[in-house]
Amino acid sequence: MxxxxxxxxxxxxxxxxxxxxxxxxxxxxxxxxxxxxxxxxxxxxxxxxxxxxxxxxxxxxxxxxxxxxxxxxxxxxxxxxxxxxxxxxxxxxxxxxxxxxxxxxxxxxxxxxxxxxxxxxxxxxxxxxxxxxxxxxxxxxxxxxxxxxxxxxxxxxxxxxxxxxxxxxLDPSTHHPVPPEARYAADLTFLGNRLPDREARVESFLLRPAAELPERTILLGGSGWADKACPENVVKLGHVPTGAHNALNASAGVVLNISRDSMAEMGFSPATRVFEVAGSGACLMTDAWTGLELFLEPGSEVLVVRDDRDVVEAMRGLDPGRAKAIGSAGLARVLREHTxxxxxxxxxxxxxxxxxxxxxxxxx
The missing domain is CATH 3.40.50.2000 (Glycogen Phosphorylase B;)
Incomplete structure (x- = not known):
């Protein structure tokens, strides 16, 4: 054709x-x-x-x-x-x-x-x-x-x-596990452009938790955030090219996905980042949306949070062993069902x- x-x-x-x-x-x-x-x-x-x-x-x-x-x-x-x-x-x-x-x-x-x-x-x-x-x-x-x-x-x-x-x-030939890189080392990483129907959710799911976790290193990637007021522990990366996404994901303790307002309200709309992160073997945390369980199992293959308090509690209670297990389970699921x-x-x-x-x- x-x-x-x-x-x-x-x-x-x-x-x-x-x-x-x-x-x-x-x-x-x-x-x-x-x-x-x-x-x-x-x-x-x-x-x-x-x-x-x-x-x-x-x-x-x-x-x-x-x-x-x-x-x-x-x-x-x-x-x-x-x-x-x-x-x-x-x-x-x-x-x-x-x-x-x-x-x-x-x-x-x-x-x-x-x-x-x-x-x-x-x-x-x-x-x-x-x-x-x-x-x-x-x-x-x-x-x-x-x-x-x-x-x-x-x-x-x-x-x-x-x-x-x-x-x-997931395209496993482009997004896959790689060794971590020091330049992207972080406790929590989010990558997404600054858009009007996402910004308030970024404030809620990323910036407010960052202020509650001053001892943690938080990375904020994506275009448009340069003039955004952020807590001191938030490092702005600017645009991160696709070729660097594997290293970005692999170097984080947890990678956060934040849906746009419209996508969260509609449901059944997994972002590209959901599969990129799972495909890297990283521990994925995402805001809650209807239909998520069709793609990844909450609790075992992905962490699900509903507000800033959930993010803070999850970060404080998550040990490296469980984070690794969630990342491994998420990777296995997307390779099996979502390529x-x-x-x-x-x-x-x-x-x-x-x-x-x-x-x-x-x-x-």
């Missing part, structure tokens, strides 16, 4: 939380023999902060963030068997959506892939004229980064023919069947 995929960026994780997800899913999908071309705009200085080279399993076209650049990129939609428009491309999203529907071959599948379903659904629910709402009946399928039944039912209610979640996972190879096999079946059904329907 020839696939044209329009997304934010495959080459750079800079202000682009979907990068690891795209890489894992598309690499696994390519292993099933599909010919993939990823189209990404030259926007938000991402091309200045590339953290991988163009991979052998996917061609990458970087186009100018201009109307002319978009038109050039859309040339690739016409001869593809599958055209994917992802959410949050970051430049001319509405024009890209209209373009892929207009330019695709009549026999090709056209898919919208939502990597931030809570935000997208909120937008279209409040805007009857939203371009995506109007386009849903013309799309063959909606795929989502997460969300479970609340998301799939919402999309179907809004007019989608079908909606299927393809969850985050991108498994997601890729699932996705391959979905897409092959959907394309066959579309072509059969046109031939009838």
């Amino acid at each position: 020839k696939i044209a995929f329009y997304g934010s960026s495959l080459l750079s994780s800079y202000w682009n939380g979907a990068a690891t997800y795209y890489r894992g899913i598309l690499r696994a999908l390519a292993a099933h023999g599909h010919d993939i071309c990823f189209y990404e705009p030259d926007a938000y200085e991402r091309q200045l902060h590339r953290d991988i080279d163009p991979p052998p399993w996917c061609r990458v076209v970087v186009y100018e963030a201009s109307p002319q650049g978009v038109r050039h990129a859309l040339n690739g939609a016409g001869d593809a068997d599958l055209v994917v428009k992802a959410s949050g491309v970051g430049y001319a999203d509405d024009a890209l959506l209209a373009g892929v529907l207009a330019e695709r071959d009549p026999g090709a599948l056209c898919v919208f892939w939502d990597v931030d379903a809570p935000a997208t659904l909120s937008e279209i629910r409040h805007d009857p004229a939203h371009p995506l709402r109007a386009a849903l009946p013309s799309l063959d399928l909606v795929l989502t980064y997460g969300g479970g039944a609340p998301v799939t039912e919402a999309y179907r209610t809004l007019g989608a023919r079908d909606c299927i979640p393809i969850y985050n996972a 991108y190879d498994r997601r890729g096999a699932q996705l391959d079946r979905i897409l092959v069947d959907a394309l066959a059904s579309r072509r059969a329907g046109r031939a009838a």
Whole structure:
């Protein structure tokens, strides 16, 4: 199957939380023999902060963030068997959506892939004229980064023919156990960009506990935190490239995952970091959200906290032996059930069947 995929960026994780997800899913999908071309705009200085080279399993076209650049990129939609428009491309999203529907071959599948379903659904629910709402009946399928039944039912209610979640996972070739590094040594580490619907939760789950644990070293990684007031024991790392994530995770006593407000409220939305951390063999601590037990077992494969007091108590009561056991159990679980190879096999079946059904329907 020839696939044209329009997304934010495959080459750079800079202000682009979907990068690891795209890489894992598309690499696994390519292993099933599909010919993939990823189209990404030259926007938000991402091309200045590339953290991988163009991979052998996917061609990458970087186009100018201009109307002319978009038109050039859309040339690739016409001869593809599958055209994917992802959410949050970051430049001319509405024009890209209209373009892929207009330019695709009549026999090709056209898919919208939502990597931030809570935000997208909120937008279209409040805007009857939203371009995506109007386009849903013309799309063959909606795929989502997460969300479970609340998301799939919402999309179907809004007019989608079908909606299927393809969850985050682990790519063991890129995220795996490594020796710790002194530069990342910490008792508790959190990595995530500063975003409006996450900041209050970072204050609650990280910064307030840090103030209660002045003897502990706390690392705060991610873009946007430079001017954030923090307790003295919090060390700000700034952007941490994907290639350094293994060492960052391996060097922490505990690695904390903090969901964005919308993801926590929706549930069934494990962040990429959940699988990265578990895949490194590190002890993962996460805020509570519905559906977590589908991915990791609370208490034995992951620590679950509901507020700042839970974080403080967990840190004070956790001994190295238990932390190591939780990390080992989490690693075993994700390797067994939550790799991108498994997601890729699932996705391959979905897409092959959907394309066959579309072509059969046109031939009838």
